[in-house]
Amino acid sequence: MALHNTNPTNTLAWQKLQKHFQEMQNVSMSALFDKDNTRTSQFHIQWNDFLIDYSKNIINQETLDLLLELANEAQLKDSISKYFDGDIINQTENRAVLHTALRAKETSIIKVDGENVIPEVYEVKSKIKSFTNEIVNGDRKGFTGKPFTDVVNIGIGGSDLGPAMVVEALQYYKNHLNVHFVSNVDGDHVNEIIKKLNPETTLFVIVSKTFTTQETLTNSETIREWFLKSASQEDVAKHFVAVSTNIQRVTEFGINPDNVFPMWDWVGGRFSLWSAVGLSISLAVGFENYNELLAGANEMDEHFKTEDFDKNMPVILALLSIWYNNFFGAESEALIPYSQYLQKLAPYLQQGFMESNGKSVDRDGKPVGYQTGTIIWGEPGTNSQHAFFQLIHQGTKLIPTDFIGFVKPLYGNEDHHDKLMSNFFAQTEALLHGKSSAKVQAEFIKQGLSEEKAKFLLPFKVFAGNKPTNTILIQKLTPKALGSLVAMYEHKIFVQGIIWNIFSYDQWGVELGKQLANSILDEINSKKVNSHDSSTAFLLNHFLNNK
Ligand code: F6P
Numbered sequence: 001m002a003l004h005n006t007n008p009t010n011t012l013a014w015q016k017l018q019k020h021f022q023e024m025q026n027v028s029m030s031a032l033f034d035k036d037n038t039r040t041s042q043f044h045i046q047w048n049d050f051l052i053d054y055s056k057n058i059i060n061q062e063t064l065d066l067l068l069e070l071a072n073e074a075q076l077k078d079s080i081s082k083y084f085d086g087d088i089i090n091q092t093e094n095r096a097v098l099h100t101a102l103r104a105k106e107t108s109i110i111k112v113d114g115e116n117v118i119p120e121v122y123e124v125k126s127k128i129k130s131f132t133n134e135i136v137n138g139d140r141k142g143f144t145g146k147p148f149t150d151v152v153n154i155g156i157g158g159s160d161l162g163p164a165m166v167v168e169a170l171q172y173y174k175n176h177l178n179v180h181f182v183s184n185v186d187g188d189h190v191n192e193i194i195k196k197l198n199p200e201t202t203l204f205v206i207v208s209k210t211f212t213t214q215e216t217l218t219n220s221e222t223i224r225e226w227f228l229k230s231a232s233q234e235d236v237a238k239h240f241v242a243v244s245t246n247i248q249r250v251t252e253f254g255i256n257p258d259n260v261f262p263m264w265d266w267v268g269g270r271f272s273l274w275s276a277v278g279l280s281i282s283l284a285v286g287f288e289n290y291n292e293l294l295a296g297a298n299e300m301d302e303h304f305k306t307e308d309f310d311k312n313m314p315v316i317l318a319l320l321s322i323w324y325n326n327f328f329g330a331e332s333e334a335l336i337p338y339s340q341y342l343q344k345l346a347p348y349l350q351q352g353f354m355e356s357n358g359k360s361v362d363r364d365g366k367p368v369g370y371q372t373g374t375i376i377w378g379e380p381g382t383n384s385q386h387a388f389f390q391l392i393h394q395g396t397k398l399i400p401t402d403f404i405g406f407v408k409p410l411y412g413n414e415d416h417h418d419k420l421m422s423n424f425f426a427q428t429e430a431l432l433h434g435k436s437s438a439k440v441q442a443e444f445i446k447q448g449l450s451e452e453k454a455k456f457l458l459p460f461k462v463f464a465g466n467k468p469t470n471t472i473l474i475q476k477l478t479p480k481a482l483g484s485l486v487a488m489y490e491h492k493i494f495v496q497g498i499i500w501n502i503f504s505y506d507q508w509g510v511e512l513g514k515q516l517a518n519s520i521l522d523e524i525n526s527k528k529v530n531s532h533d534s535s536t537a538f539l540l541n542h543f544l545n546n547k
Contacts, residue, residue: 006073013072014070020066029058033432045313056428056432085111086112128261131241143231149176152180152182155206156208163273166482168344205243205283209265240254241279243279261279263277281293296483300487314489318496325371332377335404337378338382338405338423353376357500373496401467405421406477529544
């Protein structure tokens with residue numbers, strides 16, 4: 001069954017929220033805290049190893065009630081059932097959206113076209129397990145009989161970002177295999193990676209759902225050519241494996257059909273790390289850890305599916321984001337993990353959020369009359385504090401920010417961790433309260449500043465504060481916790497798409513650039529520039545004349 005089609009701005013809740021916004025837009029969060037010291041107990045969620053404190057937001061109970069009303073009017077509950085049950089909710093591509101089935105329990109029954117997909121999912125999982133064990137234990141060997149030391153994941157977008165992010169994030173759990181990622185069609189990058197490799201001991205995992213992606217095919221061909229300088233055509237089958245839905249194209253490339261890990265069209269690229277697309281994760285950290293990652297995601301799925309909306313982490317995070325995006329006019333959101341391991345989390349989630357919800361036509365095919373997808377960006381703290389935090393603190397833009405931190409460090413270095421976490425807590429407090437002119441003046445007096453100097457400096461040193469943040473405090477960075485964290489954001493994307501009444505699971509916008517690039521490549525190859533706008537023609541001619 002299709003999703004409901006409700007223009008959010010026509011709901012009663014939206015109209016009430018618009019009115020309510022007039023009352024809230026200038027409210028001081030500090031004043032809200034002063035007035036009510038139970039605020040945090042009202043606005044936090046504790047679940048498994050997660051604690052989310054969302055009390056540092058410009059909201060009161062009425063805001064939350066109205067946002068929940070909006071979710072109900074948008075029929076969120078029913079949409080969640082359709083999402084998990086495998087209904088065709090990706091209507092423009094006529095597909096179900098079932099990355100959740102990839103991490104479901106073996107006893108689950110999830111049907112696509114009347115067929116339970118779980119047995120197939122578990123068949124591929126067991127193939128991932130045995131393949132991983134053979135490579136990690138050195139039982140499967142390269143063409144000269146040596147065990148594998150390096151793995152190269154060749155893929156782009158969802159076939160790269162998820163595995164690359166997780167392998168980086170779970171470095172602590174890694175085995176001896178060196179895992180590399182080649183994504184960009186930039187030949188210089190491929191050459192830099194190749195330089196580090198020995199063809200005798202390197203396994204190549206080509207990941208492409210469609211097996212038609214220009215970047216991935218070009219990189220794979222270049223790498224195969226390099227490989228064939230030391231090995232024979234038959235050796236390709238020993239060193240190249242693939243993850244794809246397009247078995248025919250994969251075998252045409254020379255990959256042994258036994259070394260193909262299938263995936264399904266009901267798994268979107270940007271949500272595919274839970275499928276065999278995560279093979280390089282399993283190779284890097286072992287199947288048990290990979291399975292734990294999936295188990296963590298499944299626990300979050302259960303939470304999202306069954307928990308009341310007022311205690312439901314993805315729902316609350318999505319609603320808060322809508323509050324700022326659609327009522328305060330915030331255009332972007334920052335995501336700041338206080339863990340260097342999570343340095344690729346924001347780039348990974350950029351695809352999730354921006355490819356999914358970067359849409360301007362509603363589910364009725366009409367242009368939306370309201371803002372949709374937010375811009376997501378971020379870098380780990382404390383590095384980001386020394387880079388762009390100035391703008392979050394004192395700039396003119398409102399940037400709601402998620403702070404993600406862990407109670408325990410992995411190597412047990414308490415001194416570093418306490419310093420790291422003191423920054424984590426300090427930043428959300430500074431963003432909440434800012435610094436009043438009275439406080440700044442008191443400091444000036446203490447420093448013995450002249451009246452004239454103090455008067456000049458005062459406006460620059462005052463921080464307005466009142467900047468909203470969510471604090472996501474997790475016990476420890478384990479594979480399971482990471483799985484839950486990623487799934488939490490996936491469901492936030494879903495909730496936003498439902499309320500904005502858009503289709504979150506297609507990505508037609510990416511296609512135009514691909515088509516144009518292909519026809520421009522023909523012009524470059526034939527050295528003949530066809531008709532373009534004058535800027536593009538000028539640039540192309542410059543390129544051709546100087547290459
Ligand atoms: O950029 C568009 C896109 O289709 C992404 O959604 C996808 O993750 C990526 O390209 C790679 O696609 P494929 O896995 O088919 O090579």
